[in-house]
Amino acid sequence: MTELQTKAPGVYLQEIKTAGPIAGAGTSTAAFIGTVASGSADIKPGKPVLVTNWTTYTQEFGAFKKPLGLPYAVRGFFENGGTLAYVVPVADMSQLGTALEALTHTLDVSIVCLPGQTDFANQATVISHCADMGDRFAVLDGARNPDDARDTGPVHTQRDGLMTDRGFGALYWPWIVINDPESPAGAPERIPVAPSGHIAGVMARSDNQRGVHKAPANEPVRGALDLEYHLNDAEHGVLNGLSINALRTFPGGPPMVWGARALAGDTSWRYVNVRRLVAYISDSLLQGLRWAVFEPNNTALWKALERTVTEFLTRVWQSGALFGRTAAEAFYVKIDEEVNPSSVRDLGQVVIEIGLVPTRPAEQVVIRLGLWSGGGRVSEA
Template sequence: MVDYQNKAPGVYIEEITPAGPIAGVGTSTPALIGTTTSLAPDLTMGKPVLVTNWTQYTANFGGWQAGLNLPYAVRGFFENGGTTAYIVPVTDMTGLPGALDQLTRVPDVSLVAVPGLVDPAAQSTVIAHCEDMRNRFAILDGAPDSNPLKADGPLQKQRAGLLSHNGYAGLYWPWLVISDPLAPAATPGTVTVPPSGHLAGVMARSDAQRGVHKAPANEPVRGAIDLGYPLNDSEQGLLNQASINAIRRFPGGPPLVWGARTLTDGTPWRYVNVRRLVTYLEASILQGVRWAVFEPNNTALWKGLERSISEFLTRAWEAGALFGRTAAQAFYVKIDEELNPPAVRDLGQVIVEIGVAPTRPAEFVIVRLGLWAGGAQLSEG
């Protein structure tokens, strides 16, 4: 600030730093909750710990142990392209509520998984946490099941107990078969592990390569050599109707994520990428307009907010995240007297209305094959 008290009367130029463009928040940092082999002396049970590689994880929590799902999930996360994760060690699932409470204090978490947890009541607490925070998505493991379509079987009973009205969770099945790291080199074996840690890595990789707007499906699951249950098309069709995301293995290829639905009961939030995209947009805008707090609530502020938010959404549209031939078709930003009458301004509030048209995945690709005979076309829909 220039000290004008000691200057001669006149006109002076003072440069100010304008509000910068809105930066996108991170979308691929999971919190992985579970029991560990050990715990470093300086760590506390139930407190999130940031790790950036497998070696750092083993130094803090130990390595492999038969019956523990967390080490396999963490290794699967890093194998599939993940770079940063919070590990929350718990003694058992009685520590889950406390772990989730601790995660409310870690704003950069965007995914939550409890590898191996298949109890729908406990999983519902994870969903509720994500819905309350509104900036993260729950990756849930489906229950192991030898008959996934049986109404009173483990998987269908689990699914019946899960719901996220606004799509903050996805359920994935079956479990993955990986090489057993505890097996002797002379007699290698396999072990079946829950998919949620690997899926967190798949989402991180997809976000980095394509963007959060791309459905994290039709993506290979690195480290998986087979599946605990080989689904066929008719079985998956029924699971897909129940919003259970399948992991499939097609001839000659690796296991692939082959579903992108959330656990919602409505259409708007049906797809994983739509939910995660809108979460990303909301979190980025909330973080990017903090400069406006305590500013004079006038039309100059409104124009500044409109300009900043529109610029950010234009970048999202240009990246292919929003649908429309023009930016005007892809989104709108409204901030005016209608939304902000004197009664609202007197409360110290500024209301901005934003509408976006997210791109949705091509879940069903219809190929129409035509046969030409004497100029006539015969086609199968």
Template sequence: MVDYSTKAPGVYIEEITPAGPIAGSGTSTPALIGTVAATVPAEKLGIPVPITNWTGYTSQFGDFAANLNLPYAVRGFFENGGGFAYVVPIKDLTGLPAALDQLTRRPDVSLVALPGVVDPAVQATVISHCEAMGDRFAILDGAPDATPLKTDGALQKQRAGLLSKNGFAGLYWPWIVIPDPQAAAGTTATLTKPPSGHIAGIMARSDNQRGVHKAPANEPVRGAIDLAYPLNNLEQDQLNTKNINALRAFPGQPPLVWGARTLTDGTPWRYVNVRRLFSYVEDSVLAGLRWAVFEPNNTGLWKGLERSITEFLTRVWQSGALFGRTAAEAFYVKIDEELNPPATRALGEVVVEIGMAPTRPAEYVVVRIGIWDGGASVNER
């Protein structure tokens, strides 16, 4: 700060750095946890390693192995449009708590998967981690099951133990059939593998092409040539009501992700894109408003916060993420004396209230069709 006591009386100009716009946070960086082919020193187990391509993975962790799931998941992530991931090697599931602890130190992680692990108790631990962090989404593999509709079957029992209060997880089923990358040339050997790594790549691809507000569904699973269980419509009717996201194979098309629900019974957080959109906005606002910490808590600060948040949410609305013909219909930002009375300000707190109207996916497209006789309406059948 300039010491004006040493200067002549007069008017002096100082340039200040205003609060910049809020930048959107990343949404498509997964942490893929599992066992690798290479021998990893004990001190490096559970440590997230940044990987940007398949070659980067093999150079550190070895190649494919039929008894492993992680390498196929990593390859599937990059095949489906992913560009950056953390690979977290563990010796076995006893190393999961330490791995999750290390992930709390990687704030850019937004997706977490444990490819091939279908134990609901273990998966619940991953969900709890995502809920505690508040900005992560767990991509879970459904249990292989030849009778997926039976209440005492592996898939239904698994789902029953995985309800997430605020929708921080999605369960995907069935497993996918992929070409065996180690098969001899000219052969058509295949492997059945869990889809979670491929789903993480699809989310990254959808985020980059359309935005996090678009449901990562009706998207092809690149690298998959078939599904371990060919669902029909009646079966998916029942699975969808249990919020199990199906992968489907329709005639003439590659396998598609055909579900976009989270593991919650509550309507507000039913859809994957709504949960992930709010996580994106929350992360972006938290990072973009750090300039305000320790500033004088007065109406000038309040106006600055309101401007920054409003400008950011206007861009979110313009991208199609929020529902409303105008920005005023799509969101509101409130910061005033009602939220910040003297008692609150005395505690060093400033409270901002934000409301958003997210767009939800058109899960059911209803077409009414009938015989038209040239009149004003059709004769429905």
């Protein structure tokens, strides 16, 4: 606040700068790591390059080169509603660590894909990166059986090496079938491609249309003409129990994302949207509360932080992301001497305790059907 210059006695109005509301962090910028067809001379392996559409990608890296998975994934991302992506070119997976290290400096990334790579060791490395960063989520491809595409055994084994307690990744299967963009005009050839890029685009589209709290499922996969394998309900039930997200087709409809489970052993983080919602809230708070750093650590600061955080979480609750008839039922914010004793204050720390009740997807809608003398009655439970 600027000093008020000496004036005649009276009442004066002075404008001061106060902490503004917390703006929500972005959730739909994706990063793709893989091998490209070509590249500009000034592009270094492992260096993230921002692309905003498919044309930009082809100008930087060329188009398709079989059997590469990355170009098809990036094209599918933009086709499904994605708008911003970083491409991290590598010669092979030995450079994965270098690529992920580079992404630690690219702070607006929220989705990470490793298109077409199904080795669980590499995928686990990507999940660990996302967990360490805390603000991003790994979208991974399920493994194919090279001998029999109808065998789900490989994806079961793959999943066992990816489960964690915190659930910073999800696995999608089967692969999708698209028209080969390089096939002759008038005689399109269909080819199977990894689904992760298309799924990342579905997530971006769902985030923009409904919000990150909406499970990115029951959504069509644009550009997908078919699936490499058609699951029945029994097979899907097994995959769902293993937290493997299925892609399904139903009569007369396009391929759909039909699962929203994260690779989490802890049931608190079972659903993709819950994990991504909490990551979004955490990232938004980290960005929106920087003004408080180096302020006097007293009750005035605590009250200002409480007001700012409460206002932001109230907006999150009003968007439908948190469950509760009132804001008080949906979340709480605690900044007092109990969580900030003198031992904590002496370290120069302010602790803010937040509790959330996120909404979870209606994964199973149960219909109770019974008969009575007046006819039939159906009730949803």
